[in-house]
Amino acid sequence: MNKIISVLLPFYENKKVTKILRSKLNDLNDSGEFDIIEDKSSINIDILKEKYSETIAIKDKLEDKAKLNVIGITIAVTLIMGSTGLLNNISNKYNQFLIEWIVFALFSVSVVYLFIAGIMAIKVLIDENEIYVVQLKNVINTPEFLNDDYIRCITKNRTKNLLRNNSVYTSYECIRNALVCLFILLILSTLPVHFESNIGKTSDKDVILTDIYYSASLVSNTNFDDLKQSIEETISSAKNKNELVADGLFGLINSDGRVFIKISIKDKAITVLSIESIEKIIQ
Known part of the structure; x- marks a missing residue:
């Protein structure tokens, strides 16, 4: 000793x-x-x-x-x-x-x-x-x-x-x-080894999408504030259902089924491209 x-x-x-x-x-x-x-x-x-x-x-x-x-x-x-x-x-x-x-x-x-x-x-x-x-x-x-x-x-x-x-x-x-x-x-x-820890990592379905951007046409809309709340609620619901799991284009329908929201996801950022009335799309 x-x-x-x-x-x-x-x-x-x-x-x-x-x-x-x-x-x-x-x-x-x-x-x-x-x-x-x-x-x-x-x-x-x-x-x-x-x-x-x-x-x-x-x-x-x-x-x-x-x-x-x-x-x-x-x-x-x-x-x-x-x-x-x-x-x-x-x-x-x-x-x-x-x-x-x-x-x-x-x-x-x-x-x-x-x-x-x-x-x-x-x-x-x-x-x-x-x-x-x-x-x-x-x-x-x-x-x-x-x-x-x-x-x-x-x-x-x-x-x-x-x-x-x-x-x-x-x-x-x-x-x-x-x-x-x-x-x-x-x-x-x-040493020619490499370890990966699962601590703190998430699967693709657990990816947190936090950044939301809006197209210029939506921001210039006089009802943007009301639209924004509805859009974010719809996106949040889709995330909770694991519907947004990869990059690409997605179409979402709000809770009352009257508005169609078109979004794009890239590098964990969401861009809201446009929204349209379901009735207008059907016509």
Whole structure:
């Protein structure tokens, strides 16, 4: 279980390790005790200088890695924020409520991972931008004092480098997790399958026709308001009887059987072309 938490929440593990390292660094500052060496004056000063230089070189390498992380993450986040086409493609392909929420969660988590990775990398460049140097006054003192100072700097710089490495490693772990999420999204997008959901869909007989238009000759009729009410009641009755189920021309007769209404349906829009009296048509 701890392993799973460490993989999914690398920043949580980072926090615990960082706390231990900072406690060690604070203890070194308070006690002034470093590597236990009985006769420090017997150590070759050149060896101490070499070890000291190594800690500075490691610091520079870790900071270079952090800078590369920041640049890569900036580019990645920019590309991700423009990936709405990928998300729409997945949504249209599966058309499933659960899949859409899974896609949203994966996308959000990947962005959060990259954001945290950037924060951890920037932290190396800002919060951990500190080195411990040999004091000039010890250079002119006895070799023992100079050796002590080198050992002090080497020990504290090594601890500081562990802090830097911990943050850089956590940044890489977050990038890894973000890439896994994005890879899953890519797989979902490219799978050669297509699902259709029946939720919210209607059959041809259930198509709702809401837009009604009238020809210019009807609108100009002085009795248009009275005619309009009768026409809409007739059309509504025909819709309820599922008589209007496809595009084309239709003829309707009003409730009292005295008026013939000619309509056209196209793309779910109804156009009333004309109305005539039944008696006039019979004659």
